[in-house]
Amino acid sequence: MAERFTKSMARNIYLGGSTFFVLLFLVLTFDTQSRAMPERDNRDQLTEQVVRGKHVWENNNCVGCHSLMGEGAYFAPELANVFDRRGGANSEVFKAYMNAWMNAMPTNVPGRRQMPQFNLTDQEIEDLASFLEWTSKIDDNGWPPNIEG
Amino acid sequence: MKYESQRVAMPYFIFALVLFAGQIVFGLVMGLQYVVGDFLFPEIPFNVARMVHTNLLIVWLLFGFMGATYYLVPEEAQTELYSPLLAWILFWVFAVAGTLTILGYLFVDYATLADVTMNKLLPTMGREFLEQPTITKIGIALVVVGFLFNIMMTALRGRKTVVNIVLVTGLIGLAVLWLFSFYNPSNLTTDKYFWWFVVHLWVEGVWELIMGAILAYVLIKITGVDREVIEKWLYVIIAMALITGIIGTGHHFFWIGPPEYWLWLGSVFSALEPLPFFMMVLFAFTMINRRKRNHPNKVAALWAMGTAVMAFLGAGVWGFLHTLAPVNYYTHGSQITAAHGHMAFYGAYVMIVLTIISYAMPIMRGRPYGNSNTAQIVEMWGFWLMTISMVFITLFLTGAGILQIWLQRIPESGEALSFMATQDNIALFYWMRLVSGCFFMAGLVVYFGSFLIKGQASPADEARGPAMQDA
Numbered sequence: 001m002a003e004r005f006t007k008s009m010a011r012n013i014y015l016g017g018s019t020f021f022v023l024l025f026l027v028l029t030f031d032t033q034s035r036a037m038p039e040r041d042n043r044d045q046l047t048e049q050v051v052r053g054k055h056v057w058e059n060n061n062c063v064g065c066h067s068l069m070g071e072g073a074y075f076a077p078e079l080a081n082v083f084d085r086r087g088g089a090n091s092e093v094f095k096a097y098m099n100a101w102m103n104a105m106p107t108n109v110p111g112r113r114q115m116p117q118f119n120l121t122d123q124e125i126e127d128l129a130s131f132l133e134w135t136s137k138i139d140d141n142g143w144p145p146n147i148e149g
Numbered sequence: 150m151k152y153e154s155q156r157v158a159m160p161y162f163i164f165a166l167v168l169f170a171g172q173i174v175f176g177l178v179m180g181l182q183y184v185v186g187d188f189l190f191p192e193i194p195f196n197v198a199r200m201v202h203t204n205l206l207i208v209w210l211l212f213g214f215m216g217a218t219y220y221l222v223p224e225e226a227q228t229e230l231y232s233p234l235l236a237w238i239l240f241w242v243f244a245v246a247g248t249l250t251i252l253g254y255l256f257v258d259y260a261t262l263a264d265v266t267m268n269k270l271l272p273t274m275g276r277e278f279l280e281q282p283t284i285t286k287i288g289i290a291l292v293v294v295g296f297l298f299n300i301m302m303t304a305l306r307g308r309k310t311v312v313n314i315v316l317v318t319g320l321i322g323l324a325v326l327w328l329f330s331f332y333n334p335s336n337l338t339t340d341k342y343f344w345w346f347v348v349h350l351w352v353e354g355v356w357e358l359i360m361g362a363i364l365a366y367v368l369i370k371i372t373g374v375d376r377e378v379i380e381k382w383l384y385v386i387i388a389m390a391l392i393t394g395i396i397g398t399g400h401h402f403f404w405i406g407p408p409e410y411w412l413w414l415g416s417v418f419s420a421l422e423p424l425p426f427f428m429m430v431l432f433a434f435t436m437i438n439r440r441k442r443n444h445p446n447k448v449a450a451l452w453a454m455g456t457a458v459m460a461f462l463g464a465g466v467w468g469f470l471h472t473l474a475p476v477n478y479y480t481h482g483s484q485i486t487a488a489h490g491h492m493a494f495y496g497a498y499v500m501i502v503l504t505i506i507s508y509a510m511p512i513m514r515g516r517p518y519g520n521s522n523t524a525q526i527v528e529m530w531g532f533w534l535m536t537i538s539m540v541f542i543t544l545f546l547t548g549a550g551i552l553q554i555w556l557q558r559i560p561e562s563g564e565a566l567s568f569m570a571t572q573d574n575i576a577l578f579y580w581m582r583l584v585s586g587c588f589f590m591a592g593l594v595v596y597f598g599s600f601l602i603k604g605q606a607s608p609a610d611e612a613r614g615p616a617m618q619d620a
Contacts, residue, residue: 007311007377010384018391025395028414033339036408041338051335058275058333059263064196069405070482071341072277075183075195077568078482106191113186113569116194118260135337141412143404145479147562148571 040139053131056124065115067149069140075113078149083129083136085147091133098129150512152223154230159513160240161216162506166597168209168247169499173590175202180583184576193255200254200280206494207278208247211289213502214323214359215296218316220509221366222300226307231299239295246288250281272333276344279330286330293324311380312366315387319358326350338406349398352498353464357390357425360460360501367453367508368433373441382432389425397422400472404481412474419472423465426457426497433457445610446511446519448528452504455536459496467492467543479558484550484575492543495535503532503596511605518611521604528599534592541585549578 037043057063062079063072069080086101087094102125106114120128150156178198181188189198223230230236253262259275266282268274273283281289297320304313329346365383369376399415433454444450467489471480480486507528511520519525557571566574 005381007381007384010381010388011311014384014388014391017388018395021392021395025398028396028410029342032402032407032411033342037338037406040408041336041406043336046336054335054337055269055272058272059260059268061196061200061259061275061280063275063277064199064259064280065194067482068337069341071405072482073196073199074482074484074487075179075199108187111185111187113182113572114190114194116191131337138338138406140404140406141409143478143481145558146560146565148557148565148567 042134042137045134045137047130047134049127049130050134051131052124053127053129053134056120056128057131060118060120068135069138070143076115078144079132080135080138080140081144081147081149083133085149087129087133089136091129094133095126095129098132099125102128150224150517151227152229154233154236155220155223155509156513157230157233157236157240158216158220158509160237161212161219162510164240164244165209165212165216165502166506168205168212170593170597171251172202172205172209173586173593175199175205177583177586177590180579180586183572183579184583197254197259200259201251203278204254204280205251208243210498210502212243213498213506214320214363217359217363217502217505217509218296218300218320220505220513221363222303222313222316223307225310225313225366226304228303228307231302231306235295235299239292239299242288243292246285246292250285253282254280271331273331276333276340278348279344283331286327290324290327293320293327297321297324310376311383312362312369315358315365315383316362319355319362322355322358323351326355341405342402342407345398345401349401350395352493353394353397353422354391356498357394358387360456360497361386361390361425361429363501363505364429364433364453364456367449367504368436370508371442371444371446371450371453372436372439373444374436374439375441379436382428382436386425386428386432389421389428393418393421393424400474400477403474403477416472416474420469422472423461423469426461426465429457430461443611444519445606445608446508446525448525448532449504449508449519451529451532452500452507455532456496456500456504459492459500459536459539461496462540463489463492463494463496463543467547479554480550483553483558484546484578485554486550488543488546488550491546492539495539500536510600516605518606518608520599521602521606522610524599524602524604525606527602528596531592531596531599534595535589536592538585538589538592542582542589545578545582545585549575549582552578 065073065076067074067078070078083089083094086097099122102120105117175198178189178193179195179202182195182198219230219236262282263274266284268283271283273286274280300317304317326347329343332343334340361383365379369379396414397419399411400419402411402415437450437454471477471485471489552575553571556566556574557568
């Protein structure tokens with residue numbers, strides 16, 4: 001680098017630039033969280049049951065195989081839209097589907113990827129279904145591109 | 150080694166490498182499970198293997214960063230470490246806690262682990278990369294606080310170099326951002342948003358400061374280039390990293406709920422994120438070309454150039470490939486993400502830790518000019534085997550990802566293949582990835598083998614340059 005570009009100039013770009021962008025990021029975070037998100041995440045439908053379902057999701061490390069809104073592992077199908085894909089966007093159909101699915105695991109088909117048996121209670125399965133239904137209704141800018149996730 | 154207390158870095162480096170080996174073993178297990186789905190089921194389900202693979206990576210990189218810090222901060226500050234005893238105590242606390250956590254993953258059902266560690270008091274588990282029981286997360290926080298105390302007491306009482314200032318800034322950022330791992334709101338979108346404050350702002354933020362500082366230190370040592378020049382480069386690199394990377398967090402906010410302005414902000418700023426990595430390539434090669442000495446530890450220079458190039462390819466180029474929102478709409482959460490993740494972590498963070506180990510370990514073993522020529526050549530074989538294998542892992546995952554998108558994402562609903570049908574169609578790429586992974590393991594074995602070779606380089610191996618100086 002040319003001599004006229006000194007170390008103190010470089011340091012000032014670092015300090016000034018990073019300070020400016022940290023502050024900008026905080027302002028944008030405030031706007032996103034306080035103004036935008038309440039209109040996009042259906043928080044009025046965030047019931048006790050949905051919250052319990054999120055804990056079922058977490059306590060069984062579902063994200064270790066599946067993705068949820070595209071984040072997680074890529075070993076098993078995306079589940080943010082499974083309510084639409086497997087439940088036909090109908091709560092009762094989806095709960096029945098989830099109950100049958102969770103109880104049928106593992107398939108034990110030789111050579112196929114296996115989902116463990118988590119021994120969830122009927123209540124826990126229903127909570128999990130509620131959580132996935134709520135998740136499917138978040139405004140996520142239209143992702144995924146199609147029903148297969 | 151100028152200060153005796155630098156030697157405390159040794160156990161950190163050794164333990165880091167042991168965990169690295171474990172990480173690769175579980176990587177191979179998962180690679181096989183991708184094509185032979187019921188391999189080791191139900192003993193080690195995929196989610197457990199993945200948790201072990203990723204958590205071992207995070208923990209061994211932290212061990213590596215800590216070892217690097219204990220080694221270089223006293224030398225830069227020109228003083229002994231404040232408390233070598235504290236460094237040893239924290240080593241054992243972290244090693245035991247880390248090992249217990251991994252054993253917990255392997256031998257205790259995850260829901261039971263959540264139960265016995267009383268996750269319900271402060272639920273933090275079950276989120277990608279943050280699967281550790283809350284008690285482990287608290288332990289990590291305490292170890293990092295003790296470590297930072299020790300380092301800052303050392304840095305503050307000695308010479309305040311730019312390398313030390315940048316490194317300590319990065320480590321403080323690492324510690325502060327870790328606190329977001331304790332924030333797990335019941336609203337999934339809020340949870341995800343702040344989850345990225347740990348994950349993105351670590352690897353595309355403060356970890357780049359740590360990487361830059363370690364690279365700068367090694368380049369000062371092996372090239373003998375004037376410190377002023379190197380420090381100026383370091384400032385420019387970390388300035389670019391934070392100017393692009395902070396708002397660049399937005400590339401994770403496209404499809405998880407936040408508003409549409411993030412599509413623009415995330416795309417524009419993250420498209421610039423390759424810049425700091427490109428500058429690291431220029432930095433490493435320019436400094437080595439202008440070297441004032443020919444340090445006999447040639448393999449350390451190879452790692453330094455390698456980490457810059459591979460970080461640029463993995464984090465920079467492979468990151469850019471799928472970072473623009475219209476592209477990411479199709480690639481998000483596909484094997485393209487996995488391809489990028491593998492090469493970026495290897496290039497930027499695995500290789501920077503192996504760079505400082507390559508430079509510092511021989512010195513701590515009483516070989517101030519580096520290992521013998523034979524040992525260096527064997528280590529270079531390890532370098533090339535691992536690095537080329539990682540290139541192929543990345544290419545095969547990229548191929549898998551492109552096909553996955555073509556079959557599963559591009560067609561309309563009703564015509565697109567399902568996730569599992571798509572996986573069957575791209576199995577060949579997973580097999581080739583697995584073979585590449587086996588070569589990576591072979592490279593790691595060769596690399597370990599280089600540590601067993603006796604002998605050292607001598608000062609006579611150094612063809613002195615015009616102004617040899619000990620910076």
